[in-house]
Amino acid sequence: MSEFDYSKVPVESLESLRNRLNQVHLSLRKLADQVNHNIRNPNKAKLPNYAQFQNQFHVLITQLQSIASILTNDDDILKRTNAYPLPNFPTTEQEALVTTLLRKKPLPEVEGWMKDAIGRGALQESDLEKDEAFVKWCAETVQDLRDEFQFYGFHSQQELEFLETEEGKKEAQRKRDLELEQEEEKMRTTGGKQPLHPNKVFKFMYQGVLDDS
């Protein structure tokens, strides 16, 4: 083993990449298993619901993002690193394997996808600051809109606005006064005792027995 000089292998970035790739691999495997299982046995296995899908995609995106950031950070070293098979690699038997492993070209569909995006991106004017501002605006607008659609209480917007006006305040006051009055009246007639439950009254009327329990 020691006959080769492995000093140029970028160990640190490979290590962190390996971890992240492993995570992505596991997440993808889980998701793929679920979907494939459903396709094979549509009656037995259920697809994960919308929220679960959403969560898993979210996890995937985060993991891919962290891979991308590692790649960007170690951009300098990784770009200059060139990997090649050593003599102890069974190149003749595993020719397909070595070419696959060392492949840098993306899959045809991915390449098409990238080409489209590049074409598109070339047409768009790219201004990083403007973009950032736009993204910020999007986030804020979405947040605002979401706040607008959170409803509390049992009043409609019109009723809430009415409550804010002078007249509305007066009416609210009137209602409170009326409630207080009723409360006093109740105290006066019952003397603070709990009234009988209607069911109890019915029972008494029907059976003539008033049990304390």
Added chain:
Amino acid sequence: MSKYTSRYQSFHSQLTSRDKLSVAELIPRILQERNSFLYISEESLENEIEHKNSSEAESQEPDNVFAQPDEIDSYELFQKNKVELAQQLNSALNETSLSLDFVSLLLSSVKVNLGKSTMSPHLTQNVPPGSLNADRLSKYDDPNDMQSKVANLGNGWKGESIEKITGLFRNASMKLNEQVIKEKTYWELLINVLDHDEVLYKTRDPLDNSRAIGVKYGYSASGSSYRDEGNAILRKDPSSGAISFVPISRGRAGTKICKYIKVRILTKVDDDYLLTGQSLFDKKFAGKNTSAIINDIEKARYFVFQEDLFYHLTREAKGLINYNILIISNKIIIEVDNELIEIESVVFDEDDEEELNNLYQNTNQLSSSNNRRAEAILIFMNLMLCCFYKYNLSLKQKVPTAVTKWKQQNSHPLILRPLLGHIRHELNVSSLRSVLKNHIGAFKQDLELELEVIQYSNLQAQELDKSFENPFQKAIEAPCTTFKLRCKRRDGRVLETVIDVTSTEIFVNLVLNLNVTKYDSGSDCKQHDNGANVLQNTFYDLNEVDECLNWTIMNFINQDSTITSADG
């Protein structure tokens, strides 16, 4: 298009192969396709086949009710997307595996165990660890080109994403807007119904067991014990949010056949029955209210009452078969005194305005002379059923005991019996009157005769007590008319004959209570003092009373002379 044609062809081959199926196979098949035989009629099938043939002739467009292209398409699209998702996931998984293998193998040159732990089994079997090495190149060429490419790539993807998400938001907001409009129409219509003081309740639609709001249009809560409780569902149209009125009977939804009751009076003229009167149907449903749904509710309410009424009428008529009452399909025919009273349940056809509007066709004096009477009979029957509802409701409000429960289960309305009873009573009264008139004529020479007739003599006491006034008392009690015949002899002795013309509890049997009392003087008679009871008997036949009376008066005349001579 080609998809449809192929489906259509397969449908056709099904049709032809169906001819070869045995009945045991055929029936489940039809059930599967049509849900139930309930909704299949000969006409509907004929229509369908005709329709199919014509559409086939016009264009090769398929028109079958079984295939629902929209639904299947959305399902197919879902399946397609699912398979595509699986493919993309698999290819991503594959790429990730390769990357992981590559990184692990390269790493295994320095950290053997760490690298080996994430290598795929295939790689570990075939390739020794540490068989990959790396060099560091001194310089990377043309970085500028790559840089701009990457930036463009990012930009492109960003643009694509924003476009997609904008579309999603736009779609969602459009859908929400539509939904809001639908909900608004739905609840506004519901409020309309609620403002009309209808009873709404939560229920489930028997069609798909989904939540729905029901309306109680019937009389089940007002004392009706009819099997149709008068419940309906206000079904929401998913595309517009409008509600439709769907009556529910016995847990099933469906439209009902509306029938109303019509009374006809036929009079015998020269051995032939001629129409002399009929009730008028003057209900107008459409256009009365602003909301069509309220019209529907009112209409259903009217007809469920009519249905209930006819149900009770037929029940009552069954017990009266012995008294010249016939029940023929949906007609009750009462024969009494040269007249036929027909009570018919007629199917209401909204489109047949001819029938509804020109009820009094070919009117002349004769054929409309009893119109008012027919109307009155119909109103009486309606009123009596209302009274029965009221009575039922009062029973429900009482403290439940065995008696009230028994009453609840065994109460039936009095409708036909009082009607027939009173008609027959009038006849009996007039025939008794003519009998008595005959007697008065016959004994005029020997006696001084005086006749007094008191109608509703059984209700006299109540009539005095004005606080207890019930206009329906006459209708629910057996009719009773009292005849008082006073025969005064020349010597002052009086024979008072009291005849109560009444009936049994079922109103139709004649009962005559005869009570003859003898008084010594006219003043005694007035005060009912010192009377000697001569005869007290109950008769069920007018002739017997006639004979008996004849005999009694004869006897009075003759006996008197003997008594007088004995006294003298």
